[in-house]
Structure formats: structure tokens, C-alpha cells
Amino acid sequence: MFAQFSLEVAGMLSRSTALSTIVQYAGRMLGNPLMVTDETFCVLAYTQSQPVPDPVWQEIISNRASSPRLVDQTNVNGFWKRLENSPAPLFVDEEAFKGCAKRAVAKIKVGSRTKGYIALLEYDRPIDEEDMQALQMLAEMLGIKFHEESSVSEAVGQMRDRFAKEILTGAVDSEKTIRRRAETMKLKFSAWHMVVSVRPVSAEEYIGRHLDVLSDLFKRAAGLCIYTFDGVSAYYILSFPKKPDEKNMISRTVREYIVQNRFLCFVSRAAGRLTDLENCCREVREMAETFRGSAGGKTIFFYKYFAPCAMIQKAFEGNGGEIYRCEALERLVRYDQEYGTHCVETLRSFFRNNQNVSDTAKELFLHRNTVNYRIAKIREILGEDFDDHRIRLHLQMTVMYMDIVQMNK
Numbered sequence: 001m002f003a004q005f006s007l008e009v010a011g012m013l014s015r016s017t018a019l020s021t022i023v024q025y026a027g028r029m030l031g032n033p034l035m036v037t038d039e040t041f042c043v044l045a046y047t048q049s050q051p052v053p054d055p056v057w058q059e060i061i062s063n064r065a066s067s068p069r070l071v072d073q074t075n076v077n078g079f080w081k082r083l084e085n086s087p088a089p090l091f092v093d094e095e096a097f098k099g100c101a102k103r104a105v106a107k108i109k110v111g112s113r114t115k116g117y118i119a120l121l122e123y124d125r126p127i128d129e130e131d132m133q134a135l136q137m138l139a140e141m142l143g144i145k146f147h148e149e150s151s152v153s154e155a156v157g158q159m160r161d162r163f164a165k166e167i168l169t170g171a172v173d174s175e176k177t178i179r180r181r182a183e184t185m186k187l188k189f190s191a192w193h194m195v196v197s198v199r200p201v202s203a204e205e206y207i208g209r210h211l212d213v214l215s216d217l218f219k220r221a222a223g224l225c226i227y228t229f230d231g232v233s234a235y236y237i238l239s240f241p242k243k244p245d246e247k248n249m250i251s252r253t254v255r256e257y258i259v260q261n262r263f264l265c266f267v268s269r270a271a272g273r274l275t276d277l278e279n280c281c282r283e284v285r286e287m288a289e290t291f292r293g294s295a296g297g298k299t300i301f302f303y304k305y306f307a308p309c310a311m312i313q314k315a316f317e318g319n320g321g322e323i324y325r326c327e328a329l330e331r332l333v334r335y336d337q338e339y340g341t342h343c344v345e346t347l348r349s350f351f352r353n354n355q356n357v358s359d360t361a362k363e364l365f366l367h368r369n370t371v372n373y374r375i376a377k378i379r380e381i382l383g384e385d386f387d388d389h390r391i392r393l394h395l396q397m398t399v400m401y402m403d404i405v406q407m408n409k
Helices: 002-014 019-030 055-063 068-074 079-085 129-169 175-184 208-219 252-260 274-290 303-318 327-339 343-352 357-364 368-382 389-407
Strands: 034-038 043-046 103-110 113-121 192-200 224-229 234-240 263-267 300-302
Touching: 002 019, 002 129, 019 034, 019 043, 019 129, 034 055, 043 055, 055 068, 068 079, 068 252, 079 103, 103 129, 113 129, 129 175, 129 224, 129 234, 129 274, 175 274, 192 208, 192 274, 208 224, 208 234, 208 252, 234 274, 252 263, 263 274, 274 303, 300 303, 327 343, 327 368, 327 389, 343 357, 343 368, 343 389, 357 368
Parallel strands: 263 300
Antiparallel strands: 034 043, 034 113, 103 113, 192 234, 192 263, 224 234
């Protein structure tokens, strides 16, 4: 069986057979479900001959990728490091997924680099030593296919990088020209577009290895995604058939990935013309310049909420901030510093929730009575009636600028 399996896979590779077809054949020969991912754990192919009720398998298939949470959960007893140093496939420790089927994993290498993984699920029959040898042989043969395809995809990637850069800098100023050039690269833009920029919190960190992962994550919400990278920040052009809701298009998986890797993410407004993407790029760069660090765990910023911050920052910087000073708020800051209270935080949340005590209590995980007590204390310290919209606006503007300054320290 092993010799026949090896010859058949080799023949498929020589005929440039699709990866999905090779995986279907290998799954039948090994008698168990099989899955192939790239090095970022995005699913490339899997056996589809029958439904597999294993919860981990189902989660990965439905998301088309293994989430950061599952990758970490797999890493019991340093699994990924052990696999990297092992010449043969390894079983994932049973502690990782108690109550689930066993799974063996082999790495796919191109030269000295791991470029993907094969997972064999023990579902229809036990995995024996011959299966493990066949899995390793398959991984080595797929390494050849990965090498051939990566050479082609690298050239295509460079073309798309240059194309994205030209669009974002306004070097191509005709809608028809952009769409015509896109067609030559087998890209099809939809009706609505936006730009998302991602960069690390620390300028010393490098996000190069995360670019394709983020692209795959964005593609789940957008019909098309291409990007360019300047060595620090990545700029993703996303295209949608309908006008997107900026907040909803950033999925929970994207948020988790951004937070886990300590990135900052900036989202432009949606544009109906491809030639407007230059302005979208300007929007994310303006936000990146203003928010050079994160504060309070905030790492994703939307331009439609940013415009007031930009106006406030320019006004404060242009006038040295003096004519916008709010002595009442300064008293509140000093009170917090002296007594270790959270008056400014409470006031910020109170304003953000349209002066609704219940919503403020929910956001701060406090009892309503506690919020009422704090608001009464704040009114006493301020000596101002912030029910008056002009006084409230002055306080809000000062708090927003204070947050921007704090974020960039």
C-alpha cells in the first residue's frame, strides 16, 4: 500500500494535480480525515467525503483557519517546538483537546523553512505506524508542490504589491485603468472599497510574517483583498459588493489577532470609487500619526469616529492648548491623583454613554448607586453644571485631547 501510495502521489505532482485532489486521494488511502494548512494555519484543503462531527475539526473548517486560541491550545508541552525539531509526525497531546479524536500532525518544509502542516484525524480507524510513515512521505512530497507554487505566488504578490501602492498614492487616476489592470492580474473589484492599515505598537517590531494571515482574515469579510507593505505598516485594500459597516467588517477573529500580536489597526471610511482610495489611505495615515500607541487596550480605530479627535488635536496644537484649558477638569485630575479615585474615568464613560447611569454602570462593572455617588461627587468637585451642552462639550473636548496625549506618551 505504501509503495502504491507513494507512486500515485508522485504521479499527481508530475501532472500538476490540484492540492484538493491530492488530499482527497490521500484521505481515502489513509482511511481517515486529512487537512492541509499553510504556515499561518489557514486551511488549504481537506477531505470532504463525509461529515466529521469532531468539534475542533468543525471549528477550523467553518473558519477556514485555526484560530490563535486553538493554536495556543494545541501547544501543550511545547508541541509546536517539538514538532519543528522532530523528523517525523507527532500526535497532539490528549490534554490539548480532551474528549476529542486524536490527531497526528506533520510539517511541510520548503528547504529549511516550515511552510505548512498536515493533520490526520483518528476518526474512522486507529492511526498506526505505517500511517505515520505515509503522512511524513506525503508532507515531503507536498513540500515540492509548495515550492513550485510559492515561486509563482511570490511573483504575483510583487505585482499586486506595486499595483496597490500605485492606487494608494494616486499614480493611477482613472477608474477604468485601475479595473482594466486588475483584470490582467485576475482581480475583480466590487462596488465599495476601503483601506485598512496595520502596524505594530512598537516601532522595533516587524510584522512581515503576519501579512498573509491578516489578508486571509480580511478576505472572509471582503470579496477582494490586496496589500502593500512599507516595512513598518501594511495597507490593505478591501472591496465589497455592498457598502460595508466599518465596525462589523472587523470580525472577532481579526480583533483577537490584532490584540494578541500587539498591533494597531486603522480603518478608513468606505469609498464608492477606486480613485478615492488615495483619500482613504490619507485617512488611515492621519490616524496612525495621531495614535502612535494604544491606551486602555484600544487598538482598532475608525476614521468616522476619528474626525472630532483630528479637529481637537489641530486646535490644541495650533494654540498651545491654552485657550482650550478646562480648569474644572484639571481640578478633577488633581483630585484623582491625590485620593486615588476614578472620577475622570467615570466622567469619560458617562459622556460616552450619553449620560445614562445604567449603561455607564454596565461599562465600568459598577452598581448604579456607585455611579450615582461618583457623578454627584464629580459635580461637587467641578463646580460646573455639565447638563449645559456648552460646558459638557468643553469637558468632552478636553478629555478627548487628554486621551490623545496619554496615548502617545
